[in-house]
Structure formats: structure tokens, C-alpha cells
Amino acid sequence: ADPVKVAAIYTVPVEQQWVSRIDKALKAAQERGEITYTFSENVANTDYERVMREYAEQGMDLVVGEAFAVERAARKVAAEYPDTAFLMGSSFGPAQPNFAVFDNWIHEPSYLSGMIAGATTKSNVIGMVGGYAIPEVNRLMNAFMEGATSVNPDVKFLVTFINSWYDPPKAKEAAFAMIDKGADILYAERFGVSDAAKEKGILAIGNVIDTASDYPGTILSSALWHMEPTIDKAIGLVASDTFEPADFGPYSFMSYGGGSFVVDESLAPADAVSAAKAKEQEILDGLFRVNVNDSEPKSTM
Amino acid sequence: MTEILDILISANFWAAALRIATPLIFGVIGALVCERAGVLNLGIEGIFTAGAMAGWMAVWLGAGLWGGVLVAAMAGAFFGLIHAILTVPLGLSQHVSGIGVTLFATSLSYFIYRTALPDVSSPPRIEAFKPLDIPGLSDLPFLGPALFQQTPLTFLALLLVAVTAYVLYRTPLGLAIQAVGDNPAAVESQGLSVYAIRIGTVVAGSAIMALGGAFLTMSAFDAFFFGMVNGRGWICIALTVFASWRPGKALIGALLFGAFDAFQVRLQTEVGSFIPGQVFLMMPYLLSIAALIVVARRADYPRALLVPYFRGQR
Amino acid sequence: MIRFEPRGPSSVSRMLGISIAAAVAALVLAAIPMAFAGLSVFEAYSLMAKGAFGSLFAFTEMLTRATPLILTGLAAAVAFRAKLWNIGAEGQLYAGALAAVAVGTGVISAPPYLLIPMVIVAGALAGGLVMLGPTLLKTRLGVDEVVTTLLLNFIILLFVQMMLEGPMKDPMGMGWPQSEPILDEAALPKLMDRMRIHWGLVIALVSSLGVYFLLKRTVWGFEIRAVGENAAAARHAGIPVTATFIRVGLLSGALAGLAGVGEVAGLKGYLTADLSPGFGYSGIVVAMLAGLSPAGVVLAALFIASIFVGADSMSRATGVSNYLADLIVAMALLCVLVSGLFLRFKIRFVGSQANPEAAE
């Protein structure tokens, strides 16, 4: 069969952690010869609808993107191009006839990395630096905090949002400020935070992407997101003409391999690692559900 | 209250203020130099980006850190030259030319970066400047951590303030720059070329600005990101007015802004649970306006700022 | 050595010729990065033209993108005419959008013929009021407005984010920082079915006519021009300089606010903090390209919008990085800027040996 024609529309450059996961999965599929892949990055909100239409008009089979700030327009365009499949990052549900949704549901591994952090911190202060307080970020931070307090009720959190996706120098400064306040573990939602941790010789928690090799000895644990299950599923459905608007969110869950938890066992206490692993198994077995909480996390000091 | 005091007396806070201020110092000195010669350079935001990208890429390609600094300065000089040609001999609107240069430098940097590195999911890193350990000074109590654990570019920025002040006030070239920003006819009637001085100054000023960008990718961080300049250039334009076009005051203004910013991230973790985060982020801007109101009446504009000079025209 | 000699008003054919030359120069320049990216230049240009004008969809998209540019361009043009350097149209645009959302999302219920004007007025008022601050600081305390308006852009955007995460957050938005949707009765109607083009364009065109009329034919316009050209002489002649600045500030801010109204009430339907990709800053470019003339603003906005939309679409059709679009816009801008010179001046290249005897 011909390769599936896939176009992706990103509102940020592909370096952005979130988007880079989608890009990676699509590029892998392209490598395998299953799809042809093209994308537009850094698309302004106001241009999003036009770009969607242009791709649809070009006869794309599948359009992948993020509908978050353009929810209504995206759904309207999709409805007008029923022959194209749309797989959009969204906090809302799928819509007939062709609008499927996904999201980064890696709150489970985030919880687990929280358990590791809570058990490892000596100062009982954990700093968290985020870009913007949007649900996709809040959810993971909240799960992380819950995981940490579940093993260490005394742990306190410092939370800062820097109001930018890509200002690593600024994220780094925010992280330094937290280190000054006594944080000995930093939750690295943004580029720059792990650098501060590394410079000051403390630990960091990775998020979405695996940066352990860039910061040896610094990344204590990470909650990783893998878009491959989601993308591969969608491509398969489109290729076999059986695409249905569905919620692809679960493909980001650990049980589908869409989320994973890694820990540097040389940095974490052994009992914390085993506790986390045990919890991981419970999650995979469906015995434990991590709460989903999208509200903005606040400092607790 | 005591928390606030704690912040202000911590050496780390002042070290952060100086770090945050460093790109601004380069930017404001560069902008100030251009404006002293009568040319507003709104290309600054793009020149920052170009400096950040070019300097980083040079290092990444193996030019070495100081080689990267040089390349960044050259990139700044290149865009400065475009702005200078458009605004000085051609006398075009400094506002549009500046914004045009910002658009041009930014989009060219992005385009080159993306064309050169189409397939990076995680931006490549370089080995960035490390904080200098100056034996003796770095170990001083308070001052050591506050002042002497910075990267070489921070010291370069401080040095540049002194050099700029010296050149501006003590050398024939500086006098000519000051004069050309006040009354170009005075310069021409003394046999000097208004165009040469203005173009040269804008090129030099833009090269300095670009170092502010280079600091971001080669000192404050070790990779290049789209949008990472994040309005810092515009802040420098504001700081120039605040500084009344004086290098010393420019340093103070940049440090003040750096301190506001370092202060707000610290305050955010203190009382962030009651007050929306944006309030803190607004603080540096609001305080800059407040500071400007205090100094406004004394602002001493270069009289020929924004005014193109044509020989033999009424 | 280059010498410029001012020339009188240019003929239409000359202006046309120069515009075409500028466009050609821009296209030649833009061919460099295109070739660099491995594109066939001619194909790229035909795709560009298609992207901006090739279909009804493309054309209306281009007009839709030009709509806010016309308004922010007018905002800059009016203010710059009085030498009030308003660099804050971006912030005023957001203020207008915020006000439109505040009025138009259900706080007031009224039929469209009442609600739409209320939304428009609220947006204009909010933009105007935002500009009032810097204007008063300038006239009362001598604070430089370039700086205050520039810094206000950051402050207002943060304020909008604060409102969107706080009191004005859409409870149905799944936690996303966005406003509630504008009611149907408050939305500016679309001009065409299935297309995004909306009544904001009409507002923009009418505003440009209005500004033209104001500057050209009214006492206030006369006073604005006089203050802008020579504030000292205007004051000596009994023109209320302060009042004129305030009027201009309000008008300029209101026009930028209208741009925000159009974007939320006409285009998006609700407010997010990434509403504008820098329309306020582009407005300055539009205004200056237009030589601060209201009619020129419309043309300049169409020019910028068509280059962007065309180049953006071309980058997609050819699979080149879409950062190319911004690059082409920047190059076109610089070319047009330079071409303006040929309208204002005769340019003579004087050899270094200007001495006629030297040749003998």
C-alpha cells in the first residue's frame, strides 16, 4: 500500500519537549516507510485554522496537531474534511466523524518519580519550575507531588512558572532561586532546570523526555512520554481505512507503553526504588489509579 | 518582611541579579552607543537572536568559545551595518528599519538553524563558559559569591561599560560620537564625516548587542532555542532612556532590572500561593516604569536622535 | 559618493514602476534562501502567488490576516502623525480583546444590534484607556512614551494571562487558560460562508476612511498635524497641545483595541494569551511603509499579509521549513523601504573625480 500521508501542525518549534515526542514517533514511522511526513512548526494561533485547511486540501490522510487553544476552530475544520483523519492533542473528547484526541497522560510515571523524589530528599524541599500553568503541566506536577507526599508527608514544594516555553536561562534562574531556598531536588519541566541542578550538585527529576545522558549523575528519575503507541495505532487505523474518532489518550498510559518510569538506582535509596517498582506493578495491574488533578499547583512553603 | 530582607542580603541573590543583568548590560550599552550617535536601533531584539544563534553555532561547529563570541559580534555587526546603511546615508525611518532588521535577523537565524539542524528533537549542547574561579576574590565572604563567581562574559560586560564610558568621554572618537548625536552639522563643519561616524558607531553598537545574545547561548545556557531572547532586547531600549544615555547609569539600570527579576522569582516561591504568578512577572516592568517616572524630567535626549542627516539639505 | 536630491510629487506611473521594481528586488533577494533550501525558485513563486491569491479561500485568508494589521497600522499612523510614539499597539490590542470578551460572553444579554456595538465600543475604549496612561505620563511628567508603551505590552499580556487563569477563565475549558466563548449575538458576523473573513475587515476599512477624513478635513486633524510637525509652534499658535496628545492617544489606542475586538469577536470567538502573533509591532511597519497615510496603511497591510500568507503556504507546499515565510516578509519589507527612497529623491552617483578638468 501507499504510505499514509501525514502532516503535523505544531504551535511551537519541534524542540519543545512535548512536540518533540510526537515528531519523534512520526519520524520513526517515516523511517519504517509507513508514512510520508511533513510538518509546520511555530504556527501562530491565528494561522492554525488556515494551516489545517491547507493540509486537508492537499489531501493528507492524517493530520496530527494540538487543538488546545484552537479547539472550536479545529473541530469545525475537521468536520468540513471528513475524508481526512485528525488526531489532535486535546483536553476534550473525540468528535464524529473524524476527530480523534490524545494527551500526555503520564501522570502515572510522574507519581512514581514523585515517590522516588520524596524518599530521596534530605532537606524535604523540592523545587518545581514550569513554563505555563496549563492542565497538561499541572496534571503531571500534581501527580508528582502526590507521589512524593505519599512516601514523605513532610516534603514541601516550591512552584514557579516562568511564563515561557523556551527561556532556559530564565528557568535556570528560577531553579537557582529554589536551590537558595533549600531545595535539593528539582522537578525539571523546562530546559534549564537540570542544568542548575547539575551546576549546584543536586538532583533533578526528568519529565516527558529522557535527558539522563545529558546530565550524568543528576537525573534521579524521569517520567517519560512515548507517542509511538498512539501514533502507530492511528497510522494503522488510517492505513486500513478503519479510523474512528476515539480518545487515544489511554495509549499514553503506562499499560500501553505510552508512559514509562525510569530511575537512576545509584542515586536513589534502594527501598524507595523497590517501593516505586512495586507501585509501578500495581498500576500496570490496574490495582492503583493515580489521581488526575489539573488545577494549578502552588508552593507549600 | 524578614523574608524580603533575607533575600536582599543573600550573596546568591546579587549573583543572580548580576547574571540576569549581563545580557542586558551588553544590550543597553550597544543601544546607548547607537543612540548617542543619533540612531535608534530597534533591530536589537533580532540582533540578540542572531548573536545567540551565530555564536552558539560557531562553537558547535568547533570555533571555540571565544571564536563564538567573535562570530556573534560579527553577526551583530552585519545586521548593524544593514541598519546603518538604511538609516544613515539612505535616511530611512529608524523605527521601520529597526523593526525590519529585527524581523530579518530573527527569521534568518531561525531559518539557518532549522536548515542546518532539521532533525534535532533535543537541541545540541555545547560546552559553555564556566564561572571563573578567581583565587582570593572568589573566596571573599559575600562579595566572593556575589561578584566573583561569574562567567568571563559577565566580566567582559562590566569591562565594556568602563571602556564605553572612557571612549565616549575621553577620546576624540567619543567626542565625535556625542557630537554627531547632538548636531551632525557640527561634526561636518569640523571636517569629519557624519556618515562614517554614524555607520561605524551603529556597527560597533550592534556588535556589542549581539554579545548579549551570545551570553544566553554560551554562558547562561548551552544551547539555542527559538524565542529564547524573549523580549530582552526591548527591555534594553527602555533601559537606555532610563540611563539617560550614560554608561554608568546603564549599568545601574541593568542591575536594577536584574535585581527586580531575581527578586520576583524568589518572592514567587515565598508568597506565590496567594498571589497570581503574573503579578510577580509584571514587577520588573512596573518598577522600570516607576523608576523612569522618577528620572524622567532629567532625561537628556541626544538632540539628533531619529533625525536623518543629509548633506546640503534644508 | 551618493547624492540625494529631493524631488517633487511623483507621477503614478513612476510610483507604479518603482513598486514593481521593489517587488522584483524582494523576490530576487528571497530567491537566495529558497535556492539554499533547494527549491525551484519559479515554482516557489507561483506557489506563493497561489497561496495568497490562488483561490477564494487563499484570498479571504489573506484579507483575514490583513484585517488586524490595518487597524494596528492605523493606530501607529495616527499616533506617529502627532509624534506620539506609541509602540504599544500589541498591548492595546489585547486590552481591546479582553474588554470585548468581558462584555460579549454573557455578562450582558442583548440582541445583536445592541450587543455588537457594545462589544466594539468596549474594546475601543479599553485600548484607548490603556494608551491614556502613557499619554498623560508624557504630557504631565515628561516620561518617554516609547518606553512606557513598550513595557505596557508585557504588563498587559501578563494581566490578560492572569485574568484568563483567574476570574475570566472558561469553566468549561478543561482548565485551559482561555476565556468563555463570545456569545453568538456579540460576535461580528462572517462576511462569507465557510470562510474566516469577518466584519472586522469592514470596521478596518471604515476606520481607515475615518482616519483619512479626520486628518485631512477636520480641525482636530489639523491640530494633530500641527502638533506633530512642530509642537512648539502649535503651542504658540494657541493649539491645545496637551489635549491634542490626549485625543491622539485615545484614538490610537482605540484603533489598536478594535484590532483586538476583530480577532476575538470576529475570528477566534474566545480569548487566549496567544491571540496575536505580534500584530501590534507589525502595525508600526505597516504604518511607516504607508508613509503614515491612512489609505496607504490598507495597501501596506494587504502587502504584508499577502507576502506572509503566500510564503507560508508555499513553504508547506514545498516542505521547506516554514520559517522561510518570515524571512521573505522581512526581505520584502526592507526592499520596499529602500524603494521609497526613489520616490522621494533623485539619486545621483557622483564619481570621486567630480572635477571636470581632471578629465581633460
Added chain:
Amino acid sequence: MAGPAQDAGVVLRLDGITKRFGALTANGDVSLDLKQGEILALLGENGAGKTTLMNILFGHYVADEGRVMVSPDGSGLSELEPGSPHAALQAGIGMVHQHFTLAENLSALDNILLGTERLAALSSSRAPARRKLEELMARSGLTVSLDARISQLSVGEKQRVEILKALYRDARVLVLDEPTAVLTPQESDTLFATLKKLADDGLGIIFISHKLAEVLASSHRVAVLRGGRKVADLPTAECDRRKLAELMVGHAIVETMRSPGTPGAPLFVLNKASAGHGRDALHAVDLTLKSGEILGIAGVSGNGQTTLARVISGLEPLTQGSMTLEGTVIGHASARTMIDNGLARIPEDRHHDGIVGAMSVSENLAIEAIRKPENQRLGLLRFSAMRERARNLIKAYDIRCQSEDSPARLLSGGNIQKIVLARTLETVPKVVLAAQPSRGLDVGATSDVHKRLLAARDRGAGVILISEDLDELMRLSDRIAVIHRGHLSEAEPSETLDRGSLGLRMAGHNAEDAA
């Protein structure tokens, strides 16, 4: 070509200079020689092309035809590179421009040093320069405080800095474009004494002036330009006032003489009025202007005249005292209320405060009355009425311009002044405030301004004439008061005053000393 004999002592030769600006020929085939030690006066109406000619000589403009020859070291004439001030300076030409070319943000010393040192030099060698300048100042009598910022200097001091700039570079030829336009009589006298001394030292000097008295008193030779062409070049000894005036304008000039006025009731009164601060402040000034009189205010500029004019114009509030117009106290004045109350104002700096250069002549003629019904209806401008009125005024006041639609910026100084006169006097004002109304104007334009002021007086208006030109004051004023350091003396009938005692009082000596 001129033989060597004729070249003897010639330090500068302009040879067939032609310069066109579009259709306008600013200089047509002008040739001129300047000898060593000679003071040449260059005369001509406003717009005759004097400044243009000097700008070509100095390299600011490039001539369309003709050439400039200089003899830098007295050895022989060689052609000067056109279009290069640098070359002109190298050849020993020093130029004092009609408008100061000084950087206000630098000290006098730095302005003089500008361009004399290598730009790449690592420091400015101020100390040796200061020594040389102190010697120069002692020799020439041109003293200034070298460390003061230019912005703090008076116009006279600025003028001296300009000349020092040239002398510091060892100029052999000194060109001064209307050097005395802004100087007081005393300053002018000192300047010419200095120039004489410099000429005796071997400098060739060209100066441009509209003041015939000083031309006759101080020059060796006179060249006259009319319409861009040289119409006369003759020894000063062969000239007199009338002849020069005639050469300039091409016909005889009748100088305006005042007939005694018939003063009426007090019209405008300042009572213990104080305003402003610093050098230019007013201190408890009493002034009474009657209708039908011209009240002259004599004084060296910078003694409070500017503040006085601003107060009367409604641009600056009184800090103490009161202002009364026709018996009504004017509390919170603005420019608008004063104009509406019948004040006509001729500002000192007509380019800066008088006209909006980018607007048309007709708009400038309407600007003060733009809100009057004759210019607008319901906020809409009445263009045809405005232009109609402009055409009438252009005719009545003989304003030379291409049309009522040309930008006012393009007009000459004299014609700009006529715009101001036309729009203010046309309203039949009760009070006319004329500040330095003939500064920089040629004889023809000056006599025109004087006629208009006298006509306003004869119509019953009260005129306040602020001037540094004692001839003008004596010729026009019914009474004269002297302003010094913000204090205004009692006005006395001009018949009882003479130039000498006025000059002394302007310098700060009180009436008894003067008498």
C-alpha cells in the same frame, strides 16, 4: 586667465560658481577674490544666495559649475577639492555658519577640538590644546570659559567659540555668515575690533551682514549679490547706506521713520510680575502699555526677555503679581485665551515657534484662528475659504511663495516673518508683542516689518517691541524700558534717550551712572 600679478596676495578665489536647486539658480556665475588681510562684506537680500555661496566655498555643497581656488600658504592658488569640508579646513578655511554648528552636549573646549585629533587616538590631548587656546584668547580678545557646556553659554559666547574653532586650526581665511545677527551692539563692536586685529595679522575675512552700518564701518570691500548674481564689487569707501540698499534690492529704500504716536488709555499692565527661574527669570516687573504706542524693551538677550514674552503670550504662568488686559485681570492664561483676548504675537524664533514648516502657507496663515467660524464649520475645515483668505493675505503682505499650498518651510526668513505678521495683524489685535521682529531680515523685509508695526500702532493697538537692535528701538519706540537680570526699568520717552546711555543700562549700569 588672471596673470600672476593679479594673483598677488589673493588667498581665495571663487571662479564662475553656479549652483542650482531644481529650477532655482541660487548662484549664477559668481566670481570673487579675497586678498590677504582684507575684510570683505558680502551683502544681499534674504535668499540672494550668500549662504549658498559660502557653503560651496566650504564644501558643504558642490557647485554645478565653477571652482574654488585657495592659496593655503601664500605660495599660489590651487584648486580646492569640491564637496569636502575636510579639504577646506586643511586649506585653511574657517567658517562660522549662519546657524551655530556646535554640539550642545559638549564643552567649548571639546567642540573646538572636535575633528582636530586622530579619531583612533586613545585619549584626547586637552592640556596642550587648552594652552594654545588660552594664548589665542589672550591675543584675540575672544574669551570664553572653555569647560562650560555649550548649552550653558550665551549666544555671544557661542559665537566666540565658533571663531575660536577656526582660529585654533590656524585658518587663513575666515568666513562669517551673519555673525552679528544675534549679538548685542557691544558684542558686535568687540567682534569687529577682533576681526580687524585678525586681518592685520594677515587673515582674509569674509562676513555676511544685513546691517549696513557695520558693513560701512568695518569692511574694506563690499560685494553684493542679487538673485544669485554678483551685481557689485567695490571698495567700501565708495559706498554709503543708500547706495548699498539700492544695490541689494534693485531700487531705492525709504527707511521707516516714526511719527509721534497718540497714546491712549492703559491697555495692558503687568503688576509686580515674577515668573520663570534661573538666568532668564522675571522679578517683580511693572509694565504699562497704552493703546496707540510702541513700548520698546531694550536688553541683552538672556535677561528675561524670553520669559517676559512667554508670560505675555500665555505660555508661562506668573509665580507672583498680576497681568491685566483692558482692566480685566487675567488669571489662568493660555496661548489660546491670550490670542482670543486680542494678543498678536511675533515670536523671537520664527522657524521654531512661528511656523509649522511642513504645513502649507495657507494652513500656517490659518493656524491661530483654526477654530474660528471662518475656517471651520462643525469641526470640518473650510479649505476653499482658507485658501481664499491666504491668497488675499499673500497679496496684501507681499509674501513671496510659489503658491498658498507650498510648504512654509521652503520660504525665506523674511517671508516666513511675513506669514506671522499677516496672520496676527490681520485679526486687528489690541496688543502686539513683537520679539526681535527683524532679526536676520534684509533691509527691505525689515522696513516692511517696521511699517506694519507702525500701522498697527496707528490703528490704536499697543505694541511691545522686544529688541536688541538699538537703531530699531530708537526708530520705532515711543517709550523704551531696559531689562536687565529680570528687572525692568521705568519706561522713558525715546526722545530723552540716546544709544550710549541705553547701551550702558543694558550692560547693567543704572540710570544715574549712565547720565
